[in-house]
Amino acid sequence: MASASHAPTPLLKDELDIVIPTIRNLDFLEMWRPFFQPYHLIIVQDGDPSKIIRVPEGFDYELYNRNDINRMLGPKASCISFKDSACRCFGYMVSKKKYIYTIDDDCFVAKDPLGKDINALEQHIKNLLSPSTPFFFNTLYDPYRVGADFVRGYPFSLREGVPTAVSHGLWLNIPDYDAPTQLVKPLERNTRYVDAILTIPKGTLFPMCGMNLAFDRELIGPAMYFGLMGDGQPIGRYDDMWAGWCTKVITDHLGLGVKTGLPYIWHSKASNPFVNLKKEYNGIFWQEELIPFFQSVSLPKEATTVQKCYLELAKQVRAKLGKVDGYFNKLADSMVTWIEAWDELNPPKGGVPTANGPPKK
Ligand SMILES: O=c1ccn([C@@H]2O[C@H](COP(=O)(O)OP(=O)(O)O[C@H]3O[C@@H](CO)[C@H](O)[C@H]3O)[C@@H](O)[C@H]2O)c(=O)[nH]1
Numbered sequence: 565m566a567s568a569s570h571a572p573t574p575l576l577k578d579e580l581d582i583v584i585p586t587i588r589n590l591d592f593l594e595m596w597r598p599f600f601q602p603y604h605l606i607i608v609q610d611g612d613p614s615k616i617i618r619v620p621e622g623f624d625y626e627l628y629n630r631n632d633i634n635r636m637l638g639p640k641a642s643c644i645s646f647k648d649s650a651c652r653c654f655g656y657m658v659s660k661k662k663y664i665y666t667i668d669d670d671c672f673v674a675k676d677p678l679g680k681d682i683n684a685l686e687q688h689i690k691n692l693l694s695p696s697t698p699f700f701f702n703t704l705y706d707p708y709r710v711g712a713d714f715v716r717g718y719p720f721s722l723r724e725g726v727p728t729a730v731s732h733g734l735w736l737n738i739p740d741y742d743a744p745t746q747l748v749k750p751l752e753r754n755t756r757y758v759d760a761i762l763t764i765p766k767g768t769l770f771p772m773c774g775m776n777l778a779f780d781r782e783l784i785g786p787a788m789y790f791g792l793m794g795d796g797q798p799i800g801r802y803d804d805m806w807a808g809w810c811t812k813v814i815t816d817h818l819g820l821g822v823k824t825g826l827p828y829i830w831h832s833k834a835s836n837p838f839v840n841l842k843k844e845y846n847g848i849f850w851q852e853e854l855i856p857f858f859q860s861v862s863l864p865k866e867a868t869t870v871q872k873c874y875l876e877l878a879k880q881v882r883a884k885l886g887k888v889d890g891y892f893n894k895l896a897d898s899m900v901t902w903i904e905a906w907d908e909l910n911p912p913k914g915g916v917p918t919a920n921g922p923p924k925k
């Protein structure tokens with residue numbers, strides 16, 4: 565029987581950082597205060613570093629702008645996107661905690677069908693602390709939730725599940741649609757609260773959205789590179805997608821799990837579909853080649869760490885996607901730079917980080 569926990573969810577306040585990419589004042593934190601106040605925030609300020617970002621009183625945070633990123637990474641800063649939410653992955657790199665939760669600054673607290681404020685972070689922690697079931701689909705959804713279990717015919721040898729690396733939350737109100745869909749359905753709002761959490765089966769890719777996402781940094785952190793997007797790049801709004809595809813082939817290879825579903829946040833505003841179309845158009849075309857590539861990726865058994873998997877992936881990106889567009893050669897280089905920077909800032913236990921340390925607040 566799956567052991568559903570009735571115990572209160574641990575806060576993990578000293579084991580989890582909240583990463584927020586932003587170009588604006590963070591007044592939205594006021595509504596999250598009851599849930600976020602105990603945690604340390606890592607704010608990644610995008611765009612003009614001379615702009616002052618206002619953070620409500622009473623939050624414990626560190627803030628990095630482009631000057632900090634350049635100072636800390638030197639030439640390796642080239643792998644961190646500018647003028648795109650992809651910059652958030654710098655926050656994953658500088659964190660020292662086991663877990664990361666990342667949220668956009670236009671994502672508000674949603675209400676469940678009973679009208680109760682949803683503590684999205686608590687649900688993500690529950691998702692990450694309970695196993696995943698990627699090898700055999702449980703038709704009653706997450707078997708580890710209170711009131712559920714494995715159904716008849718589910719192999720007992722698989723009921724322990726595997727460690728969960730990623731918890732992918734969803735959004736009420738403005739759904740995460742691509743620009744063409746947004747253009748033809750400008751008034752569509754997601755009002756459907758589906759009370760389910762699913763493990764994404766092994767061998768299946770998924771469109772990972774970075775708006776409401778949590779992950780175990782120690783299990784999968786180095787794979788969460790949000791790619792080369794925004795300023796000077798031929799693509800945008802595929803940052804989280806790229807990270808999700810790389811992450812999923814690596815979690816499949818390492819026997820880790822990815823969950824999607826609860827919790828919901830309230831996505832408050834739609835970004836401009838015309839601007840989004842300009843950012844996405846290459847991605848919409850290229851992904852018809854990218855998806856077969858990721859579906860065919862095979863990682864060697866010697867690839868036993870996320871870094872080794874990721875460097876092998878970078879090699880295959882260059883070999884097989886370089887002919888799709890020269891951009892993928894640049895991306896493959898940046899994937900390698902990302903791992904080098906990650907390992908510099910996160911030396912094995914006992915090593916000393918070689919970057920120039922966090923900024924003075
Ligand atoms: O140049 C920029 C623009 C925005 N940000 C910060 O990134 C997030 C998301 O911004 P926004 O809500 O405007 O974008 P959406 O179109 O709703 O969401 C996209 O962003 C990714 C998911 O996070 C994904 O590509 C789409 O879902 C906010 O916090 C902005 O402040 C930025 O840092 N730089």
Ligand SMILES: [Mn+2]
Binds near residue numbers: 668831833834835
């Ligand atoms: Mn948004």
